[in-house]
Amino acid sequence: MRNLKLIIVREYLARVRNKTFMIMTFLSPIIMVGMVILIAYLSSLNSDENKIIAVYDESDNAFFNEFKSDENISYLDYSDMSLEAAIDSVAKKEYYGLLFFPNSTDNQYLAKHTEFFANKAPGISFLSDIESKISTVLTEKELQRRGVNLNEINQAKTKVNLQIENFSGEETSKLSNYVKMFFGGAAGYLLMMFIIIYGNMVMRSVIEEKTNRIIEIIISSVKPMQLMVGKILGTSLAGITQFAIWIVFGSILLFVVTSIFGIDISNSSPVASTALDMGTQDEIGKLIIDIVHLPLGKIVFCFLIYFIGGYFLYSSLYAAIGAAVDSETDTQQFMLPIILPLMLGIYVGFFSVIDNPHGTISTIFSYIPLTSPVVMLMRIPFGVAWWEIVLSMAILICTIFLLIWVAAKIYRVGILMYGKKPSYKELYKWLRY
Amino acid sequence: MQNLLVAENVSKKYGDFTALNQLSIEVPQQSIFGILGPNGAGKTTFIRIVNQITMPDQGEILLDGEPLKPEHIQYIGYLPEERGLYKSMKVGEQVLYLAQLKGLSKKEATVRLKYWFERLEIGDWWNKKIQELSKGMAQKIQFIVTVLHQPKLLIFDEPFSGFDPVNANLIRDEILKLRDDGATILFSTHRMESVEELCDYMALIHKSNKLLDGKVSYIKKQFKSNTYQVGIEPTQEEQFKQLLQEKFEVTPTFFHSIHQDLQLNIKIPEKYSQNNLLSFLMNHGKINHFVEVIPSVNDIFIKTIKSHA
Numbered sequence: 214m215r216n217l218k219l220i221i222v223r224e225y226l227a228r229v230r231n232k233t234f235m236i237m238t239f240l241s242p243i244i245m246v247g248m249v250i251l252i253a254y255l256s257s258l259n260s261d262e263n264k265i266i267a268v269y270d271e272s273d274n275a276f277f278n279e280f281k282s283d284e285n286i287s288y289l290d291y292s293d294m295s296l297e298a299a300i301d302s303v304a305k306k307e308y309y310g311l312l313f314f315p316n317s318t319d320n321q322y323l324a325k326h327t328e329f330f331a332n333k334a335p336g337i338s339f340l341s342d343i344e345s346k347i348s349t350v351l352t353e354k355e356l357q358r359r360g361v362n363l364n365e366i367n368q369a370k371t372k373v374n375l376q377i378e379n380f381s382g383e384e385t386s387k388l389s390n391y392v393k394m395f396f397g398g399a400a401g402y403l404l405m406m407f408i409i410i411y412g413n414m415v416m417r418s419v420i421e422e423k424t425n426r427i428i429e430i431i432i433s434s435v436k437p438m439q440l441m442v443g444k445i446l447g448t449s450l451a452g453i454t455q456f457a458i459w460i461v462f463g464s465i466l467l468f469v470v471t472s473i474f475g476i477d478i479s480n481s482s483p484v485a486s487t488a489l490d491m492g493t494q495d496e497i498g499k500l501i502i503d504i505v506h507l508p509l510g511k512i513v514f515c516f517l518i519y520f521i522g523g524y525f526l527y528s529s530l531y532a533a534i535g536a537a538v539d540s541e542t543d544t545q546q547f548m549l550p551i552i553l554p555l556m557l558g559i560y561v562g563f564f565s566v567i568d569n570p571h572g573t574i575s576t577i578f579s580y581i582p583l584t585s586p587v588v589m590l591m592r593i594p595f596g597v598a599w600w601e602i603v604l605s606m607a608i609l610i611c612t613i614f615l616l617i618w619v620a621a622k623i624y625r626v627g628i629l630m631y632g633k634k635p636s637y638k639e640l641y642k643w644l645r646y
Numbered sequence: 647m648q649n650l651l652v653a654e655n656v657s658k659k660y661g662d663f664t665a666l667n668q669l670s671i672e673v674p675q676q677s678i679f680g681i682l683g684p685n686g687a688g689k690t691t692f693i694r695i696v697n698q699i700t701m702p703d704q705g706e707i708l709l710d711g712e713p714l715k716p717e718h719i720q721y722i723g724y725l726p727e728e729r730g731l732y733k734s735m736k737v738g739e740q741v742l743y744l745a746q747l748k749g750l751s752k753k754e755a756t757v758r759l760k761y762w763f764e765r766l767e768i769g770d771w772w773n774k775k776i777q778e779l780s781k782g783m784a785q786k787i788q789f790i791v792t793v794l795h796q797p798k799l800l801i802f803d804e805p806f807s808g809f810d811p812v813n814a815n816l817i818r819d820e821i822l823k824l825r826d827d828g829a830t831i832l833f834s835t836h837r838m839e840s841v842e843e844l845c846d847y848m849a850l851i852h853k854s855n856k857l858l859d860g861k862v863s864y865i866k867k868q869f870k871s872n873t874y875q876v877g878i879e880p881t882q883e884e885q886f887k888q889l890l891q892e893k894f895e896v897t898p899t900f901f902h903s904i905h906q907d908l909q910l911n912i913k914i915p916e917k918y919s920q921n922n923l924l925s926f927l928m929n930h931g932k933i934n935h936f937v938e939v940i941p942s943v944n945d946i947f948i949k950t951i952k953s954h955a
Contacts, residue, residue, distance in 0.1 A: 220747075227734070231734075425730040425731065425732060426730030427731050429724075429729070430729060430744065430788075430791065431744075431747070433697040433698075433699060433719065433722070434744070434747035435747055629694075
């Protein structure tokens, strides 16, 4: 135990005193905040851009009157010249495009033969926007032609806003799904980042000991298993330190910068803007109640277990890889089995869990140990029964012990092996030494 | 004399490859024991087993009469063949860390380290990083790491490979001094001269098998061939040569001499003693040179390996 402590302290200090580590610790939040501001700035630029569209109407439907210019799109009537002249002029003035209605009174004909001339292919959302506008106009005209009173139709339209209530009778906000998604997604993503960054660090430190040839001196004093566990723990403590600094420093920086430049970050995120759209006092109240009612204790507890478990699982693999190779360039072939399940976890999380948190795929992947830390973390905010969590954790913990045992075997043999390019077959042989 | 280290029938296999086959040796207290063998003979495997880095498949190792156990690590100092240090760690910090892993307290380690730094006159290196030191300087640090915890048993794997001549001499002198202070030293090498210079005992390993072991002087006695190197100025050369050929096995030899003498290796039959040879020679000329030919460790090594091939 005394040696383990010594190893952890040394590994921690070696990581933390590293110049690159220090630079990254303080530079990353600055870069992140800078990027957030840049994105906020760019998206505000994008929505400010004014598109000018010429309308050329050969029919007598007076379509031009139906298109109201707003802050994003301005419409100009070009119907009083020839089509060629209009297109020429639009091209010369570099307008966004020209909307052409052929001379017809037949709505079906108009629906099929209306054209949009543009130099560059217009965006899909813009097209569907224009299409729905034309469709509304044509539909209304058709309804009028058939003698239907438009006012009555407008009055008959009913807007529905479903109120969601759980079985115990508490009203919940629809927004809470976004909140759950956010909690789960953030946790899963954080875990993946942590594993990739600090798992790699463990691997590099193992390789460093090999290339420095100090490894044999060390393991004549301590058990390889102790060294491996000490390395993983020391590196993860350094990682937690770095993360903590990132979060504290990053939030302070973000707060300072946004209050200086007065940029409203929340405007640029779609979730937040939906929240604002729907955000009556009532909804926000419910949302707060929802957040309070989220199984926070459970989330935090599970987060810790899965975070530590997942990290241990993967970093012991990283350590084994580090021990098996001579230099970092040789690690490529072994990276796939690590990255693949991680990516799979994230994809299952973002596509399957958010769509259907308790579906078959989500459930299965929250049991498979290599993906369960990520997937289960994303499922938990949506409510997962305790027995499921316990089962998944039990599988995870058993796998951790198994994998640490396997990794320690590879590690024990590998750290003393120089100049051999290991294949999977070779690694299997090492397990039996 | 009591044995500090005893190996009994130690075997180790890696897959289908036998690295050590039923090796038994006894290393007496306060001696220098050389394990000799060509590359790949199993020397490093044996040393790693003694250091508990690898476990033997069979057999037992006794240290001071007890079967080897994890606590014994602090009684052993090990300088591996593949040696290095953390490049970006400071010298003092690094040696303290490694000494603490061997069970020393930080305080005790600091005191001893200061003593060694003064002794090797490297006091100003404490806060330097290893990467700032030359290779020879780093070798001194490695030596200190090996001996700092005052181990009973010192193990050096190819101690002179990679050391420059100045450091190699320094290490040799320190090894002799450590032995005189009570330590037992086990070292492996394929360089025969160092065995000649240092070792009291030796064992020869070839292709995972021990071919011979014992006291160096005793082994040499076993291998000597009753041959004497002679320098003589005969009174009647032709006659003398003829007589010599009839009585002994004679081969030409060469040594530096200030005389114009006949230089010969003369092997005498079992029934003769060197005194018989001497009196025979005295009758036929002036003897300038008379030395028994003692086989070098190198000769023994090559002879033994050839006879087992």
